[in-house]
Amino acid sequence: MDDSHTPNGKLVVISAPSGAGKTTIAHEILRRFPQLSFSVSATTRKRRPNEEDGRDYVFLTTEEFMKRVGDGDFVEWERIFGNCYGTLKSEINRAAREQRPLLFDVDVRGGLSIKKHYPHARLIFIRPPNLETLGARLRARNTEDENTIESRLSRAVMELELGAAYDCTCVNDELSRAVTEVSEIVSEYLNV
Numbered sequence: 001m002d003d004s005h006t007p008n009g010k011l012v013v014i015s016a017p018s019g020a021g022k023t024t025i026a027h028e029i030l031r032r033f034p035q036l037s038f039s040v041s042a043t044t045r046k047r048r049p050n051e052e053d054g055r056d057y058v059f060l061t062t063e064e065f066m067k068r069v070g071d072g073d074f075v076e077w078e079r080i081f082g083n084c085y086g087t088l089k090s091e092i093n094r095a096a097r098e099q100r101p102l103l104f105d106v107d108v109r110g111g112l113s114i115k116k117h118y119p120h121a122r123l124i125f126i127r128p129p130n131l132e133t134l135g136a137r138l139r140a141r142n143t144e145d146e147n148t149i150e151s152r153l154s155r156a157v158m159e160l161e162l163g164a165a166y167d168c169t170c171v172n173d174e175l176s177r178a179v180t181e182v183s184e185i186v187s188e189y190l191n192v
Helices: 022-032 062-070 089-098 108-117 131-141 146-163 175-190
Strands: 011-015 074-080 083-088 102-105 122-127 168-171
Touching (some): 022 102, 083 089, 122 146, 122 175
Parallel strands (some): 011 102
8 A cells, every 4th residue: 555545645644542532523524624635444243322324333243344354454453342343445435436535533543553554644743731630521521431432541541652652742721722722733734
């Protein structure tokens, strides 16, 4: 794979530990930069209320997901907390056909895998101010039990280490400031 198969090689990846605000920031970036197309990840996790198949995620059974892995349909994929998540090559191909830059909201390892295949991708890592704040944000969601939250916090330590390899880092200590900082990075990268 190389950048010749992507629109001007413009791939923007936003990654962060769970609860650090990457999805909120990604949605705001999409609103501010309508020329960006969004890469819809595939997952085996259960659909949450208000999530739509094909818009929020491509929801697959584990069997469907693993078949697609075997068929080589993914640029990257990983099993996280018992569920599989991955980026379908078809999403990158779609953006290339549409001649639109593409925004990814993926985990840290996934972002590094995308960079390996597409060296000109711009990786933006969203850091929480600290692990205590991250824990408070996860608990405030009220969507997971304490064991799951503790697992996410343990994984966050590894993600913070890997995030150091990203092109840019933004601390999400105040959402509007973080969105502005990420917007500036994206604007510079897209030359807009």
